Amino acid sequence: MQLFHREEIEQVIRLDTDVIQVIEEAFSALITKKVHMPPIMRVDVPINNGEVDIKSAYIEGFDSFAVKLSSGFFNNPKLGLPSANGMMILLSAETGIPEAVLADNGLLTDIRTAAAGAVAARHCSREDSRVAGIIGTGAQARLQLQALTLVRPIEHVLVYGRRQEAAEKFKKDIKELLGLQVNVCGSPQQVVEKSDIVVTTTPAKEPIVQSEWLHAGLHITAMGSDAEHKQELECAVLDKADVFVCDVIQQSKRLGELRNCEAHISEKAIELGEITTGRKRGRESDNQVTVCDLSGTGVQDTAIARHVYSLLV
Amino acid sequence: MQLFHREEIEQVIRLDTDVIQVIEEAFSALITKKVHMPPIMRVDVPINNGEVDIKSAYIEGFDSFAVKLSSGFFNNPKLGLPSANGMMILLSAETGIPEAVLADNGLLTDIRTAAAGAVAARHCSREDSRVAGIIGTGAQARLQLQALTLVRPIEHVLVYGRRQEAAEKFKKDIKELLGLQVNVCGSPQQVVEKSDIVVTTTPAKEPIVQSEWLHAGLHITAMGSDAEHKQELECAVLDKADVFVCDVIQQSKRLGELRNCEAHISEKAIELGEITTGRKRGRESDNQVTVCDLSGTGVQDTAIARHVYSLLV
Incomplete structure (x- = not known):
């Protein structure tokens, strides 16, 4: 399993028409393919005004799928830190073996969210x-x-x-x-x-x-x-x-x-x-x-x- | 965020009375502390006879908590691979920032499960x-x-x-x-x-x-x-x-x-x-x-x- 930090990820991806196309195909897959997408899991940390959401989806026919952790800790700005954080884990859909940890600090979520706006x-x-x-x-x-x-x-x-x-x-x-x-x-x-x-x-x-x-x-x-x-x-x-x-x-x-x-x-x-x-x-x-x-x-x-x-x- | 592979983890932990004590205290915390433990999230990959379970629990008063992915892909033995796999992510309960990825391939689950048997x-x-x-x-x-x-x-x-x-x-x-x-x-x-x-x-x-x-x-x-x-x-x-x-x-x-x-x-x-x-x-x-x-x-x-x-x- 490989770990990629945000700096490495930033060097290969940005918001462009390729990414918009990738996200458009994801929306199409929701309709044309069988998708296994459990409800969002949420862990609350009320004492620190925080929560972690966990999302995942397996699209039949794809050989891998992601599990995403995204957190919002709303006292962070007082500590000089951003509220949002996150990472993705890419797993083989053939063996379940983790292929990569994308320690993107929420970058990929930001991009895929914006790309969805472009598709709309x-x-x-x-x-x-x-x-x-x-x-x-x-x-x-x-x-x-x-x-x-x-x-x-x-x-x-x-x-x-x-x-x-x-x-x-x-x-x-x-x-x-x-x-x-x-x-x-x-x-x-x-x-x-x-x-x-x-x-x-x-x-x-x-x-x-x-x-x-x-x-x-x-x-x-x-x-x-x-x-x-x-x-x-x-x-x-x-x-x-x-x-x-x-x-x-x-x-x-x-x-x-x-x-x-x-x-x-x-x-x-x-x-x-x-x-x-x-x-x-x-x-x-x-x-x-x-x-x-x-x-x-x-x-x-x-x-x-x-x-x-x-x-x- | 640090990534630790199974080989490194194996060098510092084994099933012993310390671990049994740690797990006993976890069961006690379930009763004495406020615990935020969402239901298990499951992603099914039926085409490959596989599933990934995601578990987490935040115990109030602790400064970090884990999210665990554990997979069972039951066609793996035919490929010469173990069915079970897994990893844990340790997050700061103060900021939500991921502190470590423990790529333990299920080792820690094996140990904590056995330790629970000892507690019982x-x-x-x-x-x-x-x-x-x-x-x-x-x-x-x-x-x-x-x-x-x-x-x-x-x-x-x-x-x-x-x-x-x-x-x-x-x-x-x-x-x-x-x-x-x-x-x-x-x-x-x-x-x-x-x-x-x-x-x-x-x-x-x-x-x-x-x-x-x-x-x-x-x-x-x-x-x-x-x-x-x-x-x-x-x-x-x-x-x-x-x-x-x-x-x-x-x-x-x-x-x-x-x-x-x-x-x-x-x-x-x-x-x-x-x-x-x-x-x-x-x-x-x-x-x-x-x-x-x-x-x-x-x-x-x-x-x-x-x-x-x-x-x-």
């Missing part, structure tokens, strides 16, 4: 989407925007963050990183009303996006909600959308945007893999409103762990 | 137990016997295995390893009737030990059953026992010997940690029959991972 945008947003609206200013906000630029001709960025300072830093970083014009907005409403694509990347516990702000041609991807206490979109947003997509409907009901919504909304939901495989249609016209809720799946982890391992060895 | 024998068997009966002839059968010799004055061993050849090999190995006299028996009944302590270490799907074979002063530890389809003891064995002990009652109901038994039997069950902490009594006289069902717990993994890491660094 590729299949649901208007092809001529030029204005990207980002709600949230963290690391994933930057990566989501970068992912969008790989699949849509983004020219202009609108950003909203609760802390003005963080939004200004985001503007500066994006200018340097992607050379894009960024405007800091005073409210999430301004972002939504003026954008072609909106990505929400917050840990919000109360809905941020309201249904009155929706407009023809808009696509929204909600990235943030991945636990029982989080929500970024009003249920009316999902209800009004012409197309509502999830990575995994069952998981969205448990941890994502569907959790608080009435049954008729989950009944209209379709899965992203149904679109990537051509079994269902995403956006059908430029005037539709499309919404996608991504809560993160083990098949993405297995797909990116296999991909990076093939690049490392 | 120490608290439940007669102090003058001299005849150990072992049903099963695999690696764990050898370790369980070795563990018994550390806590009881074992002089004589009776063994039964379905394959005579494997039982003869066991006899030869034990003679060399422990210098003990071993007799191979023709039936499990012979073993049980003539032993002071019996340990069952089989993957049996139908009960092996019958209640008519019980006799005054006997202690039985059932190690084998750790899944929904396994059972080593007739329910009447548990029913007739004067004292019936589990590592974790809820887990025994789900995966262990209690699974098929009537409710009144689980009502009389006590946990091993209740005995090790002195809150309940194990054996109270030389004439009692005591039975202990061990299905394996995450606290044992956390305890042994912490112990071995302290020896390695």
